[in-house]
Amino acid sequence: xxxxxxxxxxxxxxxxxxxxxxxxxxxxxxxxxxxxxxxxxxxxxxxxxxxxxxxxxxxxxxxxxxxxxxxxxxxxxx
Numbered sequence: 240x241x242x243x244x245x246x247x248x249x250x251x252x253x254x255x256x257x258x259x260x261x262x263x264x265x266x267x268x269x270x271x272x273x274x275x276x277x278x279x280x281x282x283x284x285x286x287x288x289x290x291x292x293x294x295x296x297x298x299x300x301x302x303x304x305x306x307x308x309x310x311x312x313x314x315x316x317x
Contacts, residue, residue: 242284245269245293 245268253263262268272295275281284294 242294242296245272245295248295 249265249268252268262271272281272283276283276295279298281295282298284296285291
């Protein structure tokens with residue numbers, strides 16, 4: 240699986256149409272990631288110091304196949 244930079248995720252989430260009415264700031268996104276981490280859905284990684292960049296990746300359940308990285312967040316209505 241691919242690691243995603245936290246800052247990139249925050250920017251994409253803030254700019255996405257799906258975030259309307261939801262927390263779009265860094266703190267709201269971080270809390271959501273902590274929840275997903277506690278559920279075993281994602282893994283968080285911060286190497287070096289407390290202020291080092293934070294990265295995350297999706298954890299696959301047994302039998303799941305990996306999803307390729309998305310090139311666009313545009314989703315058709317079909």
